[in-house]
Amino acid sequence: MIEIILVAALLCISALAYRWGRNYALAAVSGNPRKLHSLPGHYGAYVALWCAIPALVVVALWLILEPRLIDYLLVSHLPDEIKTLSSAQIDLLINDIKNLADGNILSREPDPAMQAAADHYNRWHDIGLASLAIIAFLLSASGAMCARRRIAPRFEAIYKVERLIKAFLLLGSTVAVLTTIGIVLSLLFEALRFFNRVPFWDFAFGTEWSPQTAIRDDQVGSSGAFGSIPVFAGTAMISAIAMTVAVPVGLFAAVFMSEYASTRTRSALKPVLEILAGIPTVVYGFFAALTVAPAIRDMGQSLGLDVASESALAAGMVMGIMIIPFVSSLSDDVLNAVPNGLREASYGVGATRSETILKVLLPAALPGIVGGILLAISRAIGETMIVVMAAGLAANLTANPFEAVTTVTVQIVTLLVGDQEFDSAKTLSAFALGLGLFILTLCFNIVALRMVRKYREQYE
Amino acid sequence: MNKQARTVHPALHTQAVVARLRKRHRRERRFRAYCIAAVGFAVLCLIFLFVDIISKGYTAFQQTAIRFEIFFDPEIIDPDGERDAEMLAEADYAALWRQPLLRAHGEVNTRALRRELYRLVSSGAAFQLQRMVANDPDLIGHKRTVWLLASDEVDMVVKGHVSRHLPEAERPVSDRQLAWLDNLAAQGLVEQQLNRRFFTNGDSREPEEAGILAALMGSVYTMVVTLMLSFPLGVATAVYLEEFAPTNRWIDLIEVNINNLAAVPSIVFGLLGLAVFLNFFDLPRSAPLVGGLVLTLMTLPTIIIASRAALKAVPPSIREAAYGLGATPMQVIQHHVLPAAMPGILTGTIIGLAQALGETAPLLMIGMVAFIVDVPQGFTDPATALPVQIFLWADSPERAFVEKTSAAIMVLLVFLIAMNALAVYLRRRWEQRW
Numbered sequence: 001m002i003e004i005i006l007v008a009a010l011l012c013i014s015a016l017a018y019r020w021g022r023n024y025a026l027a028a029v030s031g032n033p034r035k036l037h038s039l040p041g042h043y044g045a046y047v048a049l050w051c052a053i054p055a056l057v058v059v060a061l062w063l064i065l066e067p068r069l070i071d072y073l074l075v076s077h078l079p080d081e082i083k084t085l086s087s088a089q090i091d092l093l094i095n096d097i098k099n100l101a102d103g104n105i106l107s108r109e110p111d112p113a114m115q116a117a118a119d120h121y122n123r124w125h126d127i128g129l130a131s132l133a134i135i136a137f138l139l140s141a142s143g144a145m146c147a148r149r150r151i152a153p154r155f156e157a158i159y160k161v162e163r164l165i166k167a168f169l170l171l172g173s174t175v176a177v178l179t180t181i182g183i184v185l186s187l188l189f190e191a192l193r194f195f196n197r198v199p200f201w202d203f204a205f206g207t208e209w210s211p212q213t214a215i216r217d218d219q220v221g222s223s224g225a226f227g228s229i230p231v232f233a234g235t236a237m238i239s240a241i242a243m244t245v246a247v248p249v250g251l252f253a254a255v256f257m258s259e260y261a262s263t264r265t266r267s268a269l270k271p272v273l274e275i276l277a278g279i280p281t282v283v284y285g286f287f288a289a290l291t292v293a294p295a296i297r298d299m300g301q302s303l304g305l306d307v308a309s310e311s312a313l314a315a316g317m318v319m320g321i322m323i324i325p326f327v328s329s330l331s332d333d334v335l336n337a338v339p340n341g342l343r344e345a346s347y348g349v350g351a352t353r354s355e356t357i358l359k360v361l362l363p364a365a366l367p368g369i370v371g372g373i374l375l376a377i378s379r380a381i382g383e384t385m386i387v388v389m390a391a392g393l394a395a396n397l398t399a400n401p402f403e404a405v406t407t408v409t410v411q412i413v414t415l416l417v418g419d420q421e422f423d424s425a426k427t428l429s430a431f432a433l434g435l436g437l438f439i440l441t442l443c444f445n446i447v448a449l450r451m452v453r454k455y456r457e458q459y460e
Numbered sequence: 461m462n463k464q465a466r467t468v469h470p471a472l473h474t475q476a477v478v479a480r481l482r483k484r485h486r487r488e489r490r491f492r493a494y495c496i497a498a499v500g501f502a503v504l505c506l507i508f509l510f511v512d513i514i515s516k517g518y519t520a521f522q523q524t525a526i527r528f529e530i531f532f533d534p535e536i537i538d539p540d541g542e543r544d545a546e547m548l549a550e551a552d553y554a555a556l557w558r559q560p561l562l563r564a565h566g567e568v569n570t571r572a573l574r575r576e577l578y579r580l581v582s583s584g585a586a587f588q589l590q591r592m593v594a595n596d597p598d599l600i601g602h603k604r605t606v607w608l609l610a611s612d613e614v615d616m617v618v619k620g621h622v623s624r625h626l627p628e629a630e631r632p633v634s635d636r637q638l639a640w641l642d643n644l645a646a647q648g649l650v651e652q653q654l655n656r657r658f659f660t661n662g663d664s665r666e667p668e669e670a671g672i673l674a675a676l677m678g679s680v681y682t683m684v685v686t687l688m689l690s691f692p693l694g695v696a697t698a699v700y701l702e703e704f705a706p707t708n709r710w711i712d713l714i715e716v717n718i719n720n721l722a723a724v725p726s727i728v729f730g731l732l733g734l735a736v737f738l739n740f741f742d743l744p745r746s747a748p749l750v751g752g753l754v755l756t757l758m759t760l761p762t763i764i765i766a767s768r769a770a771l772k773a774v775p776p777s778i779r780e781a782a783y784g785l786g787a788t789p790m791q792v793i794q795h796h797v798l799p800a801a802m803p804g805i806l807t808g809t810i811i812g813l814a815q816a817l818g819e820t821a822p823l824l825m826i827g828m829v830a831f832i833v834d835v836p837q838g839f840t841d842p843a844t845a846l847p848v849q850i851f852l853w854a855d856s857p858e859r860a861f862v863e864k865t866s867a868a869i870m871v872l873l874v875f876l877i878a879m880n881a882l883a884v885y886l887r888r889r890w891e892q893r894w
Contacts, residue, residue, distance in 0.1 A: 064741070067742060158788055159788075161790075162788055162789065162790040165790055166700075166704060166790070168696065169696045169697070169699055169700035169704065170700055170704075171696075172692070172693050172696030172697050172700065173696065173697035173700045173701060173705075173714060174714075175693050175697070175757075175760065176697060176714060176717055176718045176721055176760060176761065176764065177713070177714055177717055179721060179732070179757045179760070180717050180720070180721060182732050182736050183724070183728060183729075183731075183732045186731065186732055186735030186736050186740075187728070187731060187732075187735070189735070190735055248498065249498045249501055249502060250498075251498075252494050252495045252497070252498030252499075253495070253498045253499045253502055255495050256495035256496060256498065256499050257499070259495075260492060260495055260496075269499060269503075271884075272502075272503055272506060273502055275506060276502060276505070276506050278814065278815075278818075278876060278880060279509070279818070279873070279876075280817075280818025280819070280820065280847050280872060280876070281818070281820065281821075282818070282820045282847045282848075282850050282851050282854075283509075283513070283818075283850070283869050283872070283873070284509075285851070285854070286513075286850065286854045286865060286866075286869065287509055287512060287513070289854065290516075290854070290862065291512050321502075321505045321509075324502050324505075325502075328502070352484055352485065352487075352488040353488060353491075353492075354487060354488045354491035354492065355484070355488075357491070358491075375723060378723055378725075379723070379725075381725070382724070382725020382726070382727065382728070383725070384725070384726065384727045384820070384821035385820050385821055385847075385851065388821075388851075389851065389854060389855075409725070409727050409821070412727055412731070412825075413727070413821070413824055413825075416731075416734065416824075416825055417824050417825075417829055430731070431731060431735070434727070434728055434731045437725060437727075437728065438724065438725075438728050441723065441724060441725055441728075442720060442724070445719075445720050445723040445724075446720065448723075449716075449719055449720070449723075
């Protein structure tokens with residue numbers, strides 16, 4: 001809370017600095033802006049930026065570093081016999097000390113040593129905050145002063161300000177790269193910890209998946225097998241079912257919209273299909289679990305088939321419905337990009353529309369369509385909520401769509417929702433699965449995007 | 461078809477050609493029918509989905525209530541007569557409604573029967589009476605007409621979601637309870653009332669008490685964080701890449717990277733949030749702040765791609781005219797390019813936010829699946845989000861939660877449709893064709 005007030009105060013001071021710099025620049029040329037190199041506002045912005053940025057950087061650094069620093073101080077001031085405890089116990093103790101300092105409920109009776117530590121904690125925290133405030137204000141004041149001193153009629157404030165803004169823009173655009181690096185590093189790091197416990201080959205080629213590790217050694221049925229084949233096979237099966245629904249429907253719909261429909265029908269149909277894409281996946285999951293799955297089970301029973309209530313078929317079909325608009329809108333774009341000359345040439349030699357489509361347009365658009373389908377497959381593989389709600393939990397290695405299978409995303413969710421301890425193979429295996437999922441979808445995406453791009457270039 | 465056949469040159473007007481033509485045209489019609497069937501299938505799916513959800517959920521906006529004449533008995537609530545707040549809070553409010561109910565049903569004399577009778581009324585009824593007294597202690601010693609919520613099982617029967625004709629063992633409501641209920645209804649004491657609690661309560665174990673407000677506020681806080689971060693970052697990135705970036709390998713990498721990021725499964729962003737924001741930076745679990753951060757990273761590619769398209773659509777002549785008048789690059793962007801591209805950028809942002817609003821999987825990873833009763837008050841309070849609430853309710857075994865889930869889905873869809881309509885409006889109203 002105090003930190004927010006501090007930031008707000010710094011911003012207010014910067015606003016004042018803006019006025020100060022602007023007025024100073026105007027005063028330097030006795031109120032005639034034409035004698036200035038840049039607009040008066042640029043001088044103001046120059047002073048304001050110098051006033052705000054260093055101070056805000058310090059505040060941000062402090063917000064990141066302070067908790068670590070204080071933890072370190074707390075641990076080093078604890079009595080020696082505590083330092084011999086395991087790191088988990090020390091973490092718990094520190095948590096309790098912080099709760100004591102904040103006046104919250106503890107998990108144990110406070111002893112004098114803890115009380116002393118809590119007092120220390122509060123004092124350090126207060127000292128830290130006070131010194132941060134002083135440093136931040138001093139920095140903003142000195143920054144503004146230095147900047148103001150450089151203001152002169154010939155000072156090229158506009159270039160300086162623009163260079164700073166440009167640096168900000170560049171900084172902003174690195175966030176996307178940092179995200180990717182963050183994903184790769186966090187998945188890789190946790191997955192490596194997993195592979196320290198479970199050999200990589202067991203994970204990659206094992207056919208048994210039951211991640212429940214034993215709490216006690218003598219427990220029954222808790223072998224903790226981490227063979228990922230059945231999990232990935234389940235993902236493949238559900239995705240395949242989804243694609244058998246989505247590809248024909250999406251493709252035919254795209255052909256209809258780009259080749260048969262009048263402009264009016266097209267402009268009415270396109271948004272309708274887009275609604276299908278805009279419905280949250282949790283809604284599809286609910287639909288699959290409560291409407292489609294029971295319907296399929298009942299239908300199967302009336303035909304004498306044994307259908308699981310969490311059959312792969314239900315989840316896959318609903319996922320297919322969800323993916324229809326991805327296939328159709330991408331294929332629609334691709335078909336529209338085929339030059340009209342090809343169409344007219346085909347009509348000119350007497351081909352019917354369907355012949356033109358099947359023999360000329362689709363072959364010409366094939367790379368683009370395949371790219372779109374690959375993107376849709378990667379979407380199906382990564383889809384989570386439908387399968388979490390409508391597919392099973394047990395990993396069956398089966399090719400029967402009426403049975404329940406599990407998927408990579410279902411396993412990640414079940415392993416990580418709820419209480420977790422971050423040093424068990426069970427929790428870490430979710431990251432190994434996540435890494436597999438990421439690499440798999442990345443391959444699909446790269447190939448798909450390259451195909452779509454190549455296709456576009458071909459007709460541009 | 462005959463007409464077309466007749467236009468063929470007479471020399472070609474042989475039996476074989478006509479037959480082949482007929483076949484080709486049949487194939488044409490069949491192909492066309494497939495296309496129409498595909499579109500019809502998609503549209504039917506959409507209609508079926510909506511009808512299914514609405515027919516399951518519209519009843520949740522009403523709730524069955526039973527009328528009671530409650531005497532706020534000072535003997536029960538406040539025997540000492542001191543109006544001490546703590547005493548008032550601990551009194552046995554259930555007795556207030558149980559006694560008149562027992563008096564009206566003289567035949568109920570065993571403990572088991574009494575318990576069966578009490579199950580007509582929601583277990584939250586006592587809290588309702590307690591709140592009434594806490595708000596207005598002068599009620600004590602007076603008589604009031606109060607509508608107390610019926611239990612969720614009774615509610616399901618009254619609404620017809622659970623058939624009364626099922627065998628008793630398969631019904632959550634016993635024959636005796638049905639008889640009592642019919643008796644009360646005959647006296648005009650049972651009514652369907654507007655379910656205000658659905659919009660003003662947080663989650664609850666009792667379906668009749670459960671509401672979406674806590675989840676909705678969690679979603680609002682999460683979306684505020686997402687908007688505040690993703691819009692400036694997305695626009696900054698788009699402007700840099702579109703207006704300033706040199707063409708080199710580094711920039712190529714950023715572009716490929718953004719396109720790939722847009723297709724990374726959302727659950728992977730959840731794993732990133734768990735590993736980086738929670739485990740590395742020690743941010744609080746279940747907080748809208750972390751949810752917003754994760755969703756920011758997820759929506760950023762959408763916003764960047766839409767903003768770049770909007771910036772690209774601004775014709776170069778506008779830039780050149782501004783340069784010609786001596787504007788600096790930043791002035792050109794700030795005064796001319798950005799305002800012209802703003803409708804497109806805003807449309808992209810709204811669509812990105814609508815995606816983020818419906819997103820569930822990454823929020824599960826960072827612990828926003830808690831059972832939240834209290835409405836979160838800030839960005840670091842434990843919270844859940846609307847889609848996650850839907851997920852949680854869909855998992856609940858009680859029949860009454862099916863109706864609540866569908867109603868929550870309807871609320872979520874209303875928000876999404878409103879956002880998309882706004883995006884369409886912005887596009888129609890402000891988009892310029894150059």
